Amino acid sequence: MKRLKQIINELKLTQAEPDAARMREFIFYSPKMPLRLHQEQLIAASKQFSLQVFDAHFTKANVTINCFSWGNGKRKVLLTHGWASKALDFYELITELQKIEDLEIIAFDAPGNGSSISEFSNLMLYADSVKSIAFNYAQPSALIGHSLGGMANIIAFQAIILKPHLLISIAPLIRLKENFEQSLDSVNIGVKDQDIFFSNFAKEFPVPAEHFNLAELYQLGPDLDHFLAYDPDDHISPYPFLKEFLAKNPTISAKSFENVGHYKILKSAEVIEDIVERISSLPMP
Template sequence: MKKLKQIIQDVKARVAQSNPDEMNDLLWPLICYPPKMPLRLQQEQLLADAEKFSVVVPDPYFTQQQLNINAFKWGNGKNKVLITHGWGSKAADFDGLITALLTNTDLQIVALDAPACGSSDGELSNLLLFVNATKAVIAASGKPDIAIGHSFGAMTNVKALSELNVTPTLLISIAPFILLQENFIKNMTAAGVSPMAQQNFLEDFKARYGICPSYYNMSDLYIFDTDLDHWLAYDEQDMMLPDVYLQDFLKEHPSIKTKNYSGAGHERIIKSAALTNDVAEQVRVALADK
């Protein structure tokens, strides 16, 4: 978190003295640096108990190098569960949920540290790197029967599974990202970046990637049939992702089942005992009906 705070301070200092055309060099780290938090003792133990493997993905966006992406397996069950974390998070942040799911001996659980997150290579990241890393982990470990994603990881799962033409038995989305560009704008506005400098950054994004960040809209990315068993957990008080975005998405996809964990918080929701119990039950029922 210390580095992210320094990035924000540098942006705020530059805002007061720079031409908007000169801001992009600082805005890329502001948008693309995922903060890292150290492992807690129980998380270290969880990873020590895992079977570790790694995949390699190219990074044409920041380092122009190959990145080693670390992933983890627990259990030997016939049904695979993929867990994809959110921005600035890591596989071990699902320690409570993974521990709960491991009581089901029919499961094998796979989780990864996305590029620039946890123990994996990289310092800057983006959705494309998250998606490519997730696809590589699926290729190495097998197609998931159940896919669980939190926040940025929920959007990652939707994009990665769609590109692989994989439809899981159960998709679980926890506090999912809905509109990526709006999140960029929110972060830049919070740092005091002018509308002109923001627009310059969005145009630079399009120039680099050949696509506008507005393309990453969950409503457009979501191409699953209505018969997909999709369960979505959210907090209508989520301060990170405005509930209005989620409700608009749900109106377009009424087949998605939802549960509101009011007051759980965007980051803390994955630590909720109530959510952990509900996810375990959703998994049990989905596999019983398989």
């Protein structure tokens, strides 16, 4: 958090002409929060392993993701956390999923998040982490993703031949560009300078930020069991974007959970109960 605060202060002090490199750092640096005691205890009870992910945009080299699993069942559930988060932010859900027989729960810290060391991170590193686990460790029976992790799961799912029985999206991001705009607005970066950032983004990735819009990208068929949990007053993943996405994909089973917010939705007993019920019904492979 200290580094992020420094970046924000520098951006606010140079409002007349924000530095393009600082804007890039602000967007792609993921702040880290230390583990709490109960999270450390859950990690201590896990099987731990590491995998490699190729960073095609920042370092152009392999980076390491730290992974954790609980249980050794034939049914595999993969958890993908959101931005500025970590595997153990699923603590409450993992604890309840552990009560299900014949299940292995797999989670990871995406590059630049939690214990996985990398200077910067991005959506594609999240998606490539999901692919790496599927290719090199286990094919998941179910994918669960929160926020950016929900978007990453869908991108990974569509890029490789994954056939999970169940996809669960918790407050997923729908439009990445608008999320970036929201972040830049929060530090008073004007439209002209935001245009510079987005122009540089399109050269670096090399697609425009508006390309990452699930309302346009989503191609998963109606036969997939896809459950989506959301708070209609979520300000990080605004409901108007979600409404458009759901209107285009009416076979997704969406459920509203009021007054839980974007982050606390992961701790909601009602949300967890719904998810546990669905995971309990997974067929045996």
